Amino acid sequence: xxxxxxxxxxxxxxxxxxxxxxxxxxxxxxxxxxxxxxxxxxxxxxxxxxxxxxxxxxxxxxxxxxxxxxxxxxxxxxxxxxxxxxxxxxxxxxxxxxxxxxxxxxxxxxxxxxxxxxxxxxxxxxxxxxxxxxxxxxxxxxxxxxxxxxxxx
Numbered sequence: 001x002x003x004x005x006x007x008x009x010x011x012x013x014x015x016x017x018x019x020x021x022x023x024x025x026x027x028x029x030x031x032x033x034x035x036x037x038x039x040x041x042x043x044x045x046x047x048x049x050x051x052x053x054x055x056x057x058x059x060x061x062x063x064x065x066x067x068x069x070x071x072x073x074x075x076x077x078x079x080x081x082x083x084x085x086x087x088x089x090x091x092x093x094x095x096x097x098x099x100x101x102x103x104x105x106x107x108x109x110x111x112x113x114x115x116x117x118x119x120x121x122x123x124x125x126x127x128x129x130x131x132x133x134x135x136x137x138x139x140x141x142x143x144x145x146x147x148x149x150x151x152x153x
Contacts, residue, residue: 005141008036012145022152027060029149033126034062042102042127045149046071046078048120056082056123063127066102076100078125081111085120087139091132107131112142116150124149 015028030043044061049070056078058069068076074083077099081088088111093099099109106127114122124146128134 002137030062039128039130039133040126041129047122064103077109081123087112089134105129110134112146114146116153
């Protein structure tokens with residue numbers, strides 16, 4: 001993992017050990033990622049709904065407002081991650097057949113699932129205004145972030 005991601009990961013561990021609420025910690029992580037990684041233009045968490053186990057509900061996020069505050073499993077990239085429980089990386093959203101457009105500026109997206117005690121509980125969604133920015137280091141880093149975040153859920 002690259003040096004920037006190592007530094008950010010250490011800062012995230014500190015955030016998660018703070019006395020803030022869960023939502024404040026998640027928002028701080030969104031802020032950190034969106035301000036420190038140049039191509040992370042929209043950073044947010046979607047969590048499994050308390051009332052519908054096949055629906056995602058938008059949690060803390062940083063970036064342009066979105067109409068997608070509830071997403072059904074299987075719909076869009078976030079819904080596909082929820083359905084399959086695996087990372088989705090879309091380097092060019094214009095080529096994706098099951099993409100929910102949040103903004104015409106979005107060119108690529110990565111969504112990483114969050115598991116708690118082996119159960120899917122949510123995901124970290126990142127949109128970029130750059131085409132094809134996500135590398136294996138992003139996947140490794142964001143998977144580690146999600147593993148740490150699961151500890152506060």
